[in-house]
Amino acid sequence: MLNKFINSYCRLLEYAMALFMLLMVIMVFGNVVLRYGFNSGIAISEELSRWLFVWVTFMGSVVALNEKGHLGTDMLLARIGLRGKKICLGISYILMLALCGVLFKGAWEQTKINASSTSAAMEVSMGIFFATGLMFAVLGGLIIARDLYRLLTGQMTEDELNAVRESEDTPHGSHK
Incomplete structure (x- = not known):
C-alpha cells in the first residue's frame, strides 16, 4: 500500500517536473524575445x-531517491x-532519516519565519519557496523508512542491498 502511494506520487511529481520545466523554458525564452525584440519583459x-527550478530540483531528488538513482560508490560494499x-x-538509512529530520526542522523554521514575507515580483508568501525542504524531508523520509523496514524484515533482495545504480553514461569518455 505504501509502495503504491509512493510510486503514484513519484509519477505525479514527474509530470509536475515536466510541466514546470516547460513553463521555465517558455518564460525565459519569452522574456528574452520581449527584452531584445520589444524592449519590455514579463516582471x-x-x-x-x-x-520552479528549486521545486524541480527537490521533486527530482524525491523521484531519484525512490528509484535509487542518486550517484554513489560501492567500492567498500563490493x-x-x-x-x-x-x-x-x-x-x-538511519543517518539519512536523521538528516531528513534536521532538514524538516530547518525548513519548518524557515517556512514559519518567511510566511509573512512576500517575494519581490510575484508578491506571494516566501513560505512557499521554503516549503520545498518540507516536501523533500517528508517524502524522502517516507521512502527511506520504507526501505529501512524492508531491510529489517528481510524483504530486500541482495541486488537491492548495493543501493547504487550503475551509471549508463561515462562522464569523461571510456577509460579502456
Whole structure:
C-alpha cells in the first residue's frame, strides 16, 4: 500500500517536473524575445523560473531517491559480505532519516519565519519557496523508512542491498 502511494506520487511529481520545466523554458525564452525584440519583459518571469527550478530540483531528488538513482560508490560494499552490506545499509538509512529530520526542522523554521514575507515580483508568501525542504524531508523520509523496514524484515533482495545504480553514461569518455 505504501509502495503504491509512493510510486503514484513519484509519477505525479514527474509530470509536475515536466510541466514546470516547460513553463521555465517558455518564460525565459519569452522574456528574452520581449527584452531584445520589444524592449519590455514579463516582471515575474525571472523570479517564477527560479522558484520552479528549486521545486524541480527537490521533486527530482524525491523521484531519484525512490528509484535509487542518486550517484554513489560501492567500492567498500563490493568487498564485504552480505551481513556487512546489511549493517552498512541500515546505518546509512538511519543517518539519512536523521538528516531528513534536521532538514524538516530547518525548513519548518524557515517556512514559519518567511510566511509573512512576500517575494519581490510575484508578491506571494516566501513560505512557499521554503516549503520545498518540507516536501523533500517528508517524502524522502517516507521512502527511506520504507526501505529501512524492508531491510529489517528481510524483504530486500541482495541486488537491492548495493543501493547504487550503475551509471549508463561515462562522464569523461571510456577509460579502456
